[in-house]
Amino acid sequence: MxxxxxxxxxxxxxxxxxxxxxxxxxxxxxxxxxVIAMHTxxxxxxxxxxxxxxxxxxxxxxxxxxxxxxxKYKDLYIxxxxxxxxxxxxxxxxxxISASLVTYASIQAFKPDLVINAGTAGxxxxxxxxxxxxxxxxxxxxxxxxxxxxxxxxYGIGAKETFSCPNLLKQLxxxxxxxxxxxSMDMSPHDESAxxxxxATLKDMEGAAVAYVADLLSVPAIFLKAVTDIVDGEKPTAxxxxxNLVIVTAALDQAVTQVIDFINGRCISDL
Amino acid sequence: MxxxxxxxxxxxxxxxxxxxxxxxxxxxxxxxxxVIAMHTxxxxxxxxxxxxxxxxxxxxxxxxxxxxxxxKYKDLYIxxxxxxxxxxxxxxxxxxISASLVTYASIQAFKPDLVINAGTAGxxxxxxxxxxxxxxxxxxxxxxxxxxxxxxxxYGIGAKETFSCPNLLKQLxxxxxxxxxxxSMDMSPHDESAxxxxxATLKDMEGAAVAYVADLLSVPAIFLKAVTDIVDGEKPTAxxxxxNLVIVTAALDQAVTQVIDFINGRCISDL
Numbered sequence: 001m002x003x004x005x006x007x008x009x010x011x012x013x014x015x016x017x018x019x020x021x022x023x024x025x026x027x028x029x030x031x032x033x034x035v036i037a038m039h040t041x042x043x044x045x046x047x048x049x050x051x052x053x054x055x056x057x058x059x060x061x062x063x064x065x066x067x068x069x070x071x072k073y074k075d076l077y078i079x080x081x082x083x084x085x086x087x088x089x090x091x092x093x094x095x096x097i098s099a100s101l102v103t104y105a106s107i108q109a110f111k112p113d114l115v116i117n118a119g120t121a122g123x124x125x126x127x128x129x130x131x132x133x134x135x136x137x138x139x140x141x142x143x144x145x146x147x148x149x150x151x152x153x154x155y156g157i158g159a160k161e162t163f164s165c166p167n168l169l170k171q172l173x174x175x176x177x178x179x180x181x182x183x184s185m186d187m188s189p190h191d192e193s194a195x196x197x198x199x200a201t202l203k204d205m206e207g208a209a210v211a212y213v214a215d216l217l218s219v220p221a222i223f224l225k226a227v228t229d230i231v232d233g234e235k236p237t238a239x240x241x242x243x244n245l246v247i248v249t250a251a252l253d254q255a256v257t258q259v260i261d262f263i264n265g266r267c268i269s270d271l
Numbered sequence: 272m273x274x275x276x277x278x279x280x281x282x283x284x285x286x287x288x289x290x291x292x293x294x295x296x297x298x299x300x301x302x303x304x305x306v307i308a309m310h311t312x313x314x315x316x317x318x319x320x321x322x323x324x325x326x327x328x329x330x331x332x333x334x335x336x337x338x339x340x341x342x343k344y345k346d347l348y349i350x351x352x353x354x355x356x357x358x359x360x361x362x363x364x365x366x367x368i369s370a371s372l373v374t375y376a377s378i379q380a381f382k383p384d385l386v387i388n389a390g391t392a393g394x395x396x397x398x399x400x401x402x403x404x405x406x407x408x409x410x411x412x413x414x415x416x417x418x419x420x421x422x423x424x425x426y427g428i429g430a431k432e433t434f435s436c437p438n439l440l441k442q443l444x445x446x447x448x449x450x451x452x453x454x455s456m457d458m459s460p461h462d463e464s465a466x467x468x469x470x471a472t473l474k475d476m477e478g479a480a481v482a483y484v485a486d487l488l489s490v491p492a493i494f495l496k497a498v499t500d501i502v503d504g505e506k507p508t509a510x511x512x513x514x515n516l517v518i519v520t521a522a523l524d525q526a527v528t529q530v531i532d533f534i535n536g537r538c539i540s541d542l
Contacts, residue, residue, distance in 0.1 A: 061379060061488060062488075062489075063487050063488050063489055064487050064488070065487075086426050087487070089422055089425055089426050090422070091422050091423050091426050092423075093426075094418070094423070094426075095416060095427070096367070096368055097367055097368065097371045097480055097483060097484075100368045100371065100372055101371055101372065101375055101484070104372055104375065104376070105375070108332060142454070144415050144453075144454055144455065145366060145454040145455060146455040146456065146457050146459075147365070147455065147456045147509075148456060148457055148507075148508075148509045149456070149509050149513070151360055151361070151362050152362050152363075152365070152456075154360055155357050155360045155362050155364075155365075156366070156454070156455070182415075183413070183415055183416040183427070183454075184415065184416060184417035184418065184427070185417065185418045185419060185420070185423075186417050186419055188417075188459055188460075188461040189459075189460075190459040190461070209368055212368060213368075213372070216334050216335050216336075216358070217332060217333075217334050217335070218333075218334055236419075237419075238418075238419045238420050242420065
């Protein structure tokens with residue numbers, strides 16, 4: 001028997017049965033999975049949506065550091081998953097491997113109708129990005145998976161258009177741009193060439209991995225990315241990132257709240 | 272009710288209950304998970320161990336291309352998992368994201384006592400590697416996850432010693448070396464510096480990801496890597512890799528068979 005708090009964040013079983021392939025276009029969105037890589041990015045949303053940390057550790061296997069915050073906000077069952085702190089080193093489990101694992105395990109466990117990957121990113125001023133801008137991404141790709149064999153090269157890049165949300169975009173004041181993902185915070189010359197080829201405005205460490213898994217499992221996914229540092233600027237990325245992380249997170253969280261408020265009561269096809 | 276062929280590749284339930292934390296040191300190894308990224312590498316072993324493709328698609332979620340070959344060989348239940356062909360592009364789903372996802376899902380589904388990641392790799396002649404050599408790796412690390420923030424830098428590198436198998440090493444004629452993993456087949460100057468810092472003899476695209484997941488879930492894992500190309504040689508990696516893939520795979524498969532024969536009837540602590 002599931003504990004009471006678990007019931008709160010799970011939809012009725014009828015909804016669960018259809019959720020893995022997305023709710024029917026005519027049913028309102030019921031369950032949302034929010035994937036956020038860093039605790040600093042997640043904490044304000046946990047508070048805003050009055051989510052509680054899931055005490056039932058059986059949702060994920062023993063040993064993984066993943067943390068689920070869940071609750072009902074308006075008509076939505078929200079599962080916010082943070083990959084947690086690395087068990088050996090105590091830092092946030094950032095990057096594509098953790099992001100893909102938690103997205104996979106959470107889609108299996110919670111059958112969301114929609115995945116939202118929210119996080120901070122580097123932005124390119126040459127593409128119009130400024131510190132604090134929040135973007136809804138139009139496409140994702142990888143920039144650090146170079147496989148120079150025909151077709152494998154395209155697999156490595158993994159370019160994908162993301163789920164289209166014209167009404168959400170019209171309603172909210174969000175910028176639109178392409179996102180390029182890699183497991184490094186810095187940018188090597190090889191990364192830079194690939195990011196240019198990906199026509200990216202944004203650079204992060206998780207987005208394309210979340211998109212890959214959501215796509216495999218046929219769940220629509222959207223990507224909200226707030227700019228903490230200017231990649232083609234003068235300051236070192238890590239320094240600028242740490243300096244702006246908390247203040248930019250506030251802009252990100254405001255955008256996520258607006259998106260959740262917009263989604264509430266709407267069908268996937270209304271986005 | 273599980274179909275008959277499924278029963279063949281699963282141990283009795285008593286063994287299953289203890290398997291996720293490894294079998295007791297005094298019980299013989301019962302279930303083995305072999306993770307192999309490419310079909311060309313997997314096919315001879317499927318044939319050698321007389322494994323059959325699992326017809327029960329319910330072991331993995333709908334939509335994933337992962338393929339399970341299973342069967343009983345001597346006293347061992349063998350699950351060989353190949354991440355399958357990318358649904359959109361039709362090439363093998365190589366790299367760290369697919370490797371970590373299939374390792375996670377397969378450990379959850381089959382509760383193996385031991386994970387074996389077998390595959391081809393680039394080797395460094397400066398470290399003594401030659402085409403066709405098969406290595407048992409002593410340690411793994413990543414070379415393309417640069418995060419220049421204290422402690423995050425170590426998380427990115429993710430260096431880990433692998434499960435120690437002194438008796439297996441003594442018995443079999445395998446070389447020993449460190450493995451460095453990244454999602455590119457080529458090697459950028461940044462990768463090269465990191466591989467040198469990792470003191471690696473071998474370079475692959477999956478090992479450290481499999482190690483990360485096996486370690487999270489407390490399952491011992493060993494890594495058998497056969498050298499298809501010399502990274503610090505004169506030929507372009509992709510060309511040399513494709514040229515040697517089939518012939519080197521024969522050496523790899525021979526080594527995997529020797530390891531499986533050695534494991535049969537032994538306890539984890541006897542390795």
